[in-house]
Amino acid sequence: MAGNEQHDVIVARDVRKTYAENGVPVEAVRGVSFTITSGEFSALVGPSGSGKTTLLNIISGLDSLTSGEVLLDGRELSAMSGRELSDYRRDSVGFIFQAYNLIPVLTVEENVEYVMLLQGVAKDERRERVHTILTELGLEGFAHRLPPKLSGGQQQRVAVARAIVSEPALILADEPTANLDSKTGAELLDMMRELNQRRGMTFLFSTHDTMIMERARRLITLKDGMIDSDTGES
Amino acid sequence: MSMYFKLAWRNLFRNKRRTLIAGIAIGVGLASLIMTNALTLGMKDNMIATATSSFLGEGQIHRQKYRETGDVDLTINDLDTVTARLTDDPRIKRYTLRVWSYGMIASPVNVSGISVVGIDPATERYLSQVDDAITDGEYFSGDNRRDIVIGSKLAEIMEVKIGDRVVLTTAQAHSGDLAQEMFRISGIYHFNVEEMDRGMAFVRLGVAQEILGLEGQVHEIVLKFTQSDIGMDEKHPFWSEYSEDGNEAVAWTVLLPQIKVAFEMSDLSTLIVGIILFAVVSLGIINTLFMSLYERMFEFGVLRAVGTRPGGMAVLILYEAGALAIISIIIGGIIGFVGTYILSQVGIDYTGIEFVGVTFRKLLYPVLTPSQFIVFPFWVFLFTVVVGLYPAWYAARMTPADAMRKSM
Ligand SMILES: Nc1ncnc2c1ncn2[C@@H]1O[C@H](COP(=O)(O)OP(=O)(O)OP(=O)(O)O)[C@@H](O)[C@H]1O
Ligand SMILES: [Mg+2]
Numbered sequence: 112m113a114g115n116e117q118h119d120v121i122v123a124r125d126v127r128k129t130y131a132e133n134g135v136p137v138e139a140v141r142g143v144s145f146t147i148t149s150g151e152f153s154a155l156v157g158p159s160g161s162g163k164t165t166l167l168n169i170i171s172g173l174d175s176l177t178s179g180e181v182l183l184d185g186r187e188l189s190a191m192s193g194r195e196l197s198d199y200r201r202d203s204v205g206f207i208f209q210a211y212n213l214i215p216v217l218t219v220e221e222n223v224e225y226v227m228l229l230q231g232v233a234k235d236e237r238r239e240r241v242h243t244i245l246t247e248l249g250l251e252g253f254a255h256r257l258p259p260k261l262s263g264g265q266q267q268r269v270a271v272a273r274a275i276v277s278e279p280a281l282i283l284a285d286e287p288t289a290n291l292d293s294k295t296g297a298e299l300l301d302m303m304r305e306l307n308q309r310r311g312m313t314f315l316f317s318t319h320d321t322m323i324m325e326r327a328r329r330l331i332t333l334k335d336g337m338i339d340s341d342t343g344e345s
Numbered sequence: 346m347s348m349y350f351k352l353a354w355r356n357l358f359r360n361k362r363r364t365l366i367a368g369i370a371i372g373v374g375l376a377s378l379i380m381t382n383a384l385t386l387g388m389k390d391n392m393i394a395t396a397t398s399s400f401l402g403e404g405q406i407h408r409q410k411y412r413e414t415g416d417v418d419l420t421i422n423d424l425d426t427v428t429a430r431l432t433d434d435p436r437i438k439r440y441t442l443r444v445w446s447y448g449m450i451a452s453p454v455n456v457s458g459i460s461v462v463g464i465d466p467a468t469e470r471y472l473s474q475v476d477d478a479i480t481d482g483e484y485f486s487g488d489n490r491r492d493i494v495i496g497s498k499l500a501e502i503m504e505v506k507i508g509d510r511v512v513l514t515t516a517q518a519h520s521g522d523l524a525q526e527m528f529r530i531s532g533i534y535h536f537n538v539e540e541m542d543r544g545m546a547f548v549r550l551g552v553a554q555e556i557l558g559l560e561g562q563v564h565e566i567v568l569k570f571t572q573s574d575i576g577m578d579e580k581h582p583f584w585s586e587y588s589e590d591g592n593e594a595v596a597w598t599v600l601l602p603q604i605k606v607a608f609e610m611s612d613l614s615t616l617i618v619g620i621i622l623f624a625v626v627s628l629g630i631i632n633t634l635f636m637s638l639y640e641r642m643f644e645f646g647v648l649r650a651v652g653t654r655p656g657g658m659a660v661l662i663l664y665e666a667g668a669l670a671i672i673s674i675i676i677g678g679i680i681g682f683v684g685t686y687i688l689s690q691v692g693i694d695y696t697g698i699e700f701v702g703v704t705f706r707k708l709l710y711p712v713l714t715p716s717q718f719i720v721f722p723f724w725v726f727l728f729t730v731v732v733g734l735y736p737a738w739y740a741a742r743m744t745p746a747d748a749m750r751k752s753m
Binding site: 201 | 348351643647648651652655656744746749
């Protein structure tokens, strides 16, 4: 649950990531520091290859960092085991990717329910929360459909439903609107903004999309793996 | 967790063709194992039956040293006591007495060295198949003391037919004097076993004893048990009970030691077939699991991203391996059963072929046992899951970000 009092959700200090591409080192992130406080609605922007995805993956423990420090809710990320990181993501982070977010063999309902299953939420509560969230996102009729039978916009809404259903403190969204037409994208963003305002959930996007940039309260611009500019929270 | 099982099961049916092909491949492996085993059992049964019922019996009693030397003087001690005991022994179903000697058989055309066996036709017919193998003439009908039954090959060499006269010359026991006697061919048998068809002749027990000067004495008692496992068990107390007073009782497996080697060899070959099959099968499983793993990398990344633990990923893959095993076992069980059943109805014709001194005289029928459908599937299941550990470990330890990038 996102608390009312502001606190640092993510603290990144001098984060560096070097990939070894066929023996040639590629510095994807080169000394990035920033802090995301609760309730933010911020975006990492910058040209392709500037390191946005890498950074999102690092701060969620999906990827390792080469050097630097990341604190998640005050906990040192590199000190956490794979299992602890998994549990952290399960309980505190909601993910939305550009596409293919959903498990194709699970129905919409099962996809949304998945995290709560991992959390061990009782069946009745699970069903109720899934129902509520699907209704809220205009997906009532699709509970028993398989993802491949949905449009791209519908699939992204299901992904949002899954990300928010357990009300994590932080939502990480890597180009969530890239595959959507502008109308659908705008609807989705308004919905997320509403969640941000109403429930105080923290959002961190990575995007090229001007729609997101317009709506974001803070833009952290990356260039060649470094922060080029940071508007700070407005 | 049942959710992982649901996921695993559905994932397996995502690419139905691949799952089916893998299932058939593993299933055929299982079916081959079942059929190999069924055939081996059938062959053992057949060899045992052939070996024991043709002529050897399930056990024999001789005077000590007789087996090694074949000395005509070494007849069974206290024959009456022994036969009395055998008659009262509930473990004994039948027995018959034989007298053996070497001799010369002469026809107007030819002379040949042979083994002459004196038998009691009435009891002998229960312990050997000489009577069944008669192709010409009769098996000691009536009571003509000059009847002699010889093998087909010998008849050919001697150029004799039913009713023809032959002269038998043997050395008498103890004295060593030569004895000669005229016989009339009353029956010709064809066993399809070279030694028996060209090297043996049968006469009545009493006549043989008379010629050899061995009245009331025999060289060999051939046994048939009520429970045939006594014959398979060289350590059974029965053998020591009857190995006394200078006599020696031995199981048929002692008389035909090659057969045990043959059984061990066929067990070994089943094992080798099994190992090869399992090796092939395991490559199939690993391949299938990795193929489905690679094409779902992004999904695995997603599962990790939303909080599935590394161990959860491993469990998922292991469940997939398990589900694949179950499908394969069903397929393999059906193929194995149907295949073996058909063969067991038709039979396999190895008749006339000799293997370690036993010539198959009947069709070979594979033997189905419940354990083939319990033990082998269990192994396949266990094996599949063990083999699945590698992809499971791989899935558990891959970096989610790498996984997602790989399938983008
Ligand atoms: N696994 C990898 N191995 C080698 N280089 C990598 C790897 N992943 C990313 N890179 C490199 O790191 C840099 C940053 O990549 P990243 O995906 O973070 O950029 P991005 O800002 O998200 O770009 P986009 O807007 O196109 O998504 C790029 O130069 C990329 O080629
Ligand atoms: Mg990116």
